[in-house]
Amino acid sequence: MKVLMLNGSSKKDGNTYLSLLEIGKQLEKEGIEYEIFQIGGAPLRDCIGCGQCSEKGCIFGDDDGVNEFIEKAKEADGFVFGTPVYYAHPSGRIQSFLDRVFYSSSAAFRFKVGASVAVARRGGTTASFDVLNKYFGISQMSVAGSTYWNIAHGAGPGEVDGDKEGLQTMRNLARNMAWMLKCFEAGKKAGIELPKTETGNRTNFIR
Numbered sequence: 396m397k398v399l400m401l402n403g404s405s406k407k408d409g410n411t412y413l414s415l416l417e418i419g420k421q422l423e424k425e426g427i428e429y430e431i432f433q434i435g436g437a438p439l440r441d442c443i444g445c446g447q448c449s450e451k452g453c454i455f456g457d458d459d460g461v462n463e464f465i466e467k468a469k470e471a472d473g474f475v476f477g478t479p480v481y482y483a484h485p486s487g488r489i490q491s492f493l494d495r496v497f498y499s500s501s502a503a504f505r506f507k508v509g510a511s512v513a514v515a516r517r518g519g520t521t522a523s524f525d526v527l528n529k530y531f532g533i534s535q536m537s538v539a540g541s542t543y544w545n546i547a548h549g550a551g552p553g554e555v556d557g558d559k560e561g562l563q564t565m566r567n568l569a570r571n572m573a574w575m576l577k578c579f580e581a582g583k584k585a586g587i588e589l590p591k592t593e594t595g596n597r598t599n600f601i602r
């Protein structure tokens with residue numbers, strides 16, 4: 396089983412990465428593989444709502460890793476999205492990236508396990524955590540929790556290593572996620588079918 400993580404910071408070795416790494420090291424101890432996908436610092440397009448992705452995948456995908464991430468997501472069993480906090484919200488780049496990933500390919504995530512992580516110098520962590528968790532709720536995913544909300548603190552790269560409770564929260568998140576993944580796998584082996592959820596009703600306040 397494999398967990399695919401996303402580092403939503405342009406700093407590839409910064410505090411978000413180190414928080415994800417703490418999760419990854421614990422996942423390995425639990426017998427689960429992991430990969431940390433770097434969003435990087437190159438220009439990244441927003442979703443423009445063109446709607447072409449339902450047939451072709453995201454039209455911008457080959458330029459900035461979105462379609463590559465989707466291909467990896469299809470093979471993964473669980474996900475952790477990590478973001479630095481920018482003005483009390485997730486980084487603009489992770490929101491642009493995930494809007495395009497989920498709008499074009501939410502099926503790659505359906506009935507799988509997800510968790511998000513927010514890293515800040517001081518404030519805005521739970522607001523950012525809430526934003527990332529919304530991708531899971533609309534995609535029929537199960538969310539793994541920890542012994543605190545999945546947040547950690549540090550300003551300059553590497554400072555998060557001093558947040559002992561934050562890193563403990565990351566390790567406990569990994570333990571809980573590993574347990575959920577093993578339960579899902581055992582359920583599949585025991586013949587428990589995926590839920591047959593309904594589709595077709597799409598209403599708004601006018602129709």
Ligand SMILES: Cc1cc2nc3c(=O)[nH]c(=O)nc-3n(C[C@H](O)[C@H](O)[C@H](O)COP(=O)(O)O)c2cc1C
Nearest residue numbers: 404409410411479480481482483515516517518550
């Ligand atoms: C544009 C910008 C906005 C930021 N806004 C906040 C903020 O609202 N609250 C906070 O505590 N830290 C804020 N920070 C600090 C980062 O969240 C913090 O340095 C974090 O550890 C960066 O993670 P990284 O090393 O993975 O990039 C901000 C940093 C930047 C560059």
